[in-house]
Amino acid sequence: MTAAARLPLDRSSSLDEVRAVVADWVEATVPQAWRAAAPRGRAAIRAVRSRADYEAWYPAFADSGLVVATWPVAYGGLDLSAEQARAAEAVLAPYNLGRLNPLGLNSAAPALFAHGTEEQRLRFLPPLVRNEERWCQLLSEPGAGSDLASLATRAVRDGDEWVLTGQKVWTTWAHVSEFAICLVRTDPTAPKRKGLSYLIVDLHAPGVEVRALRHIGGEVDFNEVFLDEVRVPDAWRIGAVGDGWRVAGSTLAGERQMVSGSGSGGVDRIGGAGVDRLLERAAELGRTGDPALRQRLMRVYSEERIRRWTNDRVRATIRAGGTAGAASSIGKVHQGQLNQAIQLLAADLLGPGATGWEAEQ
Incomplete structure (x- = not known):
């Protein structure tokens, strides 16, 4: 990663600065056709972006430091805090910029x-x-x-x-x-x-x-x-x-974190990309006044935050030379239960609309 390509961010950057710098990078670096397709969803992006196109473009993503924003600069990251990295990821999310080499990132x-x-x-x-x-x-x-x-x-x-x-x-x-x-x-x-x-x-x-x-x-x-x-x-x-055997525990802990959300369909799952999108949909449908629904929404919202903080703690422990211990196994079970709760809530919220999909898919 060259210093010129790396984004001018560090731990002193405010969250607003992080969002602004990442948004400018998206405008300058993500191909226009991909950006234009983003408002129409993941399927629309896939229609204009082949796997070969993405792999050819991917080094520009890596050189920015955003692929592993919390990693030290010497290893390809930006050394951002978990909170800063989440702010950056929120800007990137609509463009479906997935990480390649997942076993390298999460196991090795x-x-x-x-x-x-x-x-x-x-x-x-x-x-x-x-x-x-x-x-x-x-x-x-x-x-x-x-x-x-x-x-x-x-x-x-x-x-x-x-x-x-x-x-x-x-x-x-x-x-x-x-x-x-x-x-x-x-x-x-x-x-x-x-x-x-x-x-x-x-x-x-x-x-x-x-x-x-x-x-x-x-x-x-x-x-x-x-x-x-x-x-x-x-x-x-x-x-x-x-x-x-002890070293392998670090790999297996990373693998458990990686697979904990598998089977839930990612951004294509019912209700969109997750809890935040469910909250938006509830407001769009005028359902936020339903006390039972609000209780379920707040429960999954709280559980999602707990899972996020646990992930942050596990990653920080591993980067500091420690081991995840039981936290990775507990997290895998917790994430599986949370995914199920999100899907059931999304189906109840959307009703018959939960079975539909965009025609282009």
């Missing part, structure tokens, strides 16, 4: 922040943010799914390198990734959770074979990954030897 990055070295963070985080190097996670194995600690993929030390042999499965997006975070067994004599280590694997290295697992329609999301004496430098080990 937390482990690097909490347990990686400064050299590792400077090497891997900036290109991750720019989507120049995509990431996946090599965790599950044919004999180690829910009981992940029983994994059999082994790594043997050879000087300044590790030699990896084994098989991983159900690896999302391995076929389009450059790097993976990989949990391996480095001490077969230790208790199963004590003999694990965490490595960064170059998926284009000799000995790596990725085999696609195709859906019935031919699409590919999952893969098998075979490791045949793959060499990994010890400098790419995250955390101490034998401490891989």
Whole structure:
């Protein structure tokens, strides 16, 4: 990220300044056709913006610092507070500027922040943010799914390198990734959770074979990954030897946060983009005088704020080198229940209109 491309914001910027600077950036940087389509919704944006178009434009988004606004500047962010980042995100929201490389941002990055070295963070985080190097996670194995600690993929030390042999499965997006975070067994004599280590694997290295697992329609999301004496430098080990289970906790905490809202349809779900949109719709429909409805609206509003603050706390803890602990698991359950409450409330609020959609969709 160049200093010229990075937005002139820092923690001293007021929320109004953040909104104004981001709005100016949108006007100057987001293509006019995308901006013109935004008032008509996500489907209209998709009609004028291909995946290839978005990927080609994405480095401009990353270079602004807005992709990871709360991250330190050295790693591709703006070092903004959570409140400032939310103000920026509110300006960006209508344009559906999704983050690419989600497993990198939500699985690899937390482990690097909490347990990686400064050299590792400077090497891997900036290109991750720019989507120049995509990431996946090599965790599950044919004999180690829910009981992940029983994994059999082994790594043997050879000087300044590790030699990896084994098989991983159900690896999302391995076929389009450059790097993976990989949990391996480095001490077969230790208790199963004590003999694990965490490595960064170059998926284009000799000995790596990725085999696609195709859906019935031919699409590919999952893969098998075979490791045949793959060499990994010890400098790419995250955390101490034998401490891989604890390091993996940072990845799994990030993954729980990432998937906690899945299945709710995002901005295409009933009622729009969430609680704030439900409040607007209730006012538009003249329903704010209904005491029972108001109580339900305020309940989901409060729960949504609690979830947001919990997420902020978990992210701050991980960036400071700590672990999320039970907060990530509790948060995943809480978010799932909140999503259900929002959807039920939206259906009750909109009535028969909840089953409709725009013709262009």
